[in-house]
Amino acid sequence: MRIATWNVNSLKARLPRVLEWLEYAQPDVLCMQETKLADDAVPVMDFEAIGYTVLHHGEGRWNGVAIASRVGVTEDRSGFGELVDPYEGEARLVAGTCGGVRVASVYVPNGRALGTDTYERKLEWLDRLLEWLDASHSPDEPLVVCGDFNVAPEDRDVYDPRAFEGATHVSDAERKRYQALLDWGFTDAFRQLYDDDRLYTWWDYRAGNFHKHKGLRIDHVLVTAPLRDRVTWALVDRNARKGEKPSDHAPLLVDLAL
DNA sequence: ATGGTAGCGCTGCTA
Numbered sequence: 001m002r003i004a005t006w007n008v009n010s011l012k013a014r015l016p017r018v019l020e021w022l023e024y025a026q027p028d029v030l031c032m033q034e035t036k037l038a039d040d041a042v043p044v045m046d047f048e049a050i051g052y053t054v055l056h057h058g059e060g061r062w063n064g065v066a067i068a069s070r071v072g073v074t075e076d077r078s079g080f081g082e083l084v085d086p087y088e089g090e091a092r093l094v095a096g097t098c099g100g101v102r103v104a105s106v107y108v109p110n111g112r113a114l115g116t117d118t119y120e121r122k123l124e125w126l127d128r129l130l131e132w133l134d135a136s137h138s139p140d141e142p143l144v145v146c147g148d149f150n151v152a153p154e155d156r157d158v159y160d161p162r163a164f165e166g167a168t169h170v171s172d173a174e175r176k177r178y179q180a181l182l183d184w185g186f187t188d189a190f191r192q193l194y195d196d197d198r199l200y201t202w203w204d205y206r207a208g209n210f211h212k213h214k215g216l217r218i219d220h221v222l223v224t225a226p227l228r229d230r231v232t233w234a235l236v237d238r239n240a241r242k243g244e245k246p247s248d249h250a251p252l253l254v255d256l257a258l
Numbered sequence: 259a260t261g262g263t264a265g266c267g268c269t270g271c272t273a
Contacts, residue, residue, distance in 0.1 A: 204263080
């Protein structure tokens with residue numbers, strides 16, 4: 001099974017790129033973030049025409065998460081359920097079952113700046129994600145949680161750690177929450193295969209950062225123990241960050257021997 | 259040089 005995650009930064013603006021990418025990358029499952037669409041605005045026919053069904057959770061304009069699958073997607077649920085969402089009303093979590101694997105597409109809040117209310121609620125949101133996993137899932141089941149975590153787990157995931165001192169995405173509190181997910185039972189599928197630094201998934205549109213290799217590794221595919229030893233291949237598709245109207249994120253692909 | 263771009267939607271916010 002090939003599973004991918006991609007913050008598309010508007011599925012409306014990115015639709016041609018996403019459809020083109022699906023046809024050549026051939027993932028079985030694509031988790032998307034920042035679709036910026038309401039559920040009834042999703043171009044489901046375009047996906048169905050190339051063999052994918054779409055599970056979408058969005059409120060329009062901002063945020064929005066989705067799972068496109070060509071191996072089916074069932075048991076949909078969105079949000080934290082009974083748990084209080086620190087970003088109530090914002091579509092940042094959707095989960096379904098695809099070919100026997102539980103899959104969640106997450107868009108962790110950005111947090112903007114340390115010391116702000118949005119940052120504090122980002123930390124709470126990450127706490128709530130762990131509580132949600134504890135309440136409704138098990139590290140013993142085949143589970144993939146992937147998406148834009150807006151956390152660079154280590155300094156080697158940042159193009160210039162000194163430039164990010166005191167910034168979001170790299171703070172101890174954020175990294176502690178990311179580590180708590182690993183401690184719960186997840187493995188970072190990409191890191192399991194690649195130990196190199198300067199392997200990024202996001203580059204700011206501004207100042208030509210992509211071409212200067214100034215990026216962050218903030219998009220992740222987390223897999224539980226039953227899947228950990230089945231990860232055979234992973235790739236950040238930097239070609240998708242090039243060309244006409246790219247997203248500011250590249251897709252991350254992982255192959256599972258299933 | 260402390261900037262820059264992109265998306266949404268129409269004013270400035272969000273990233």
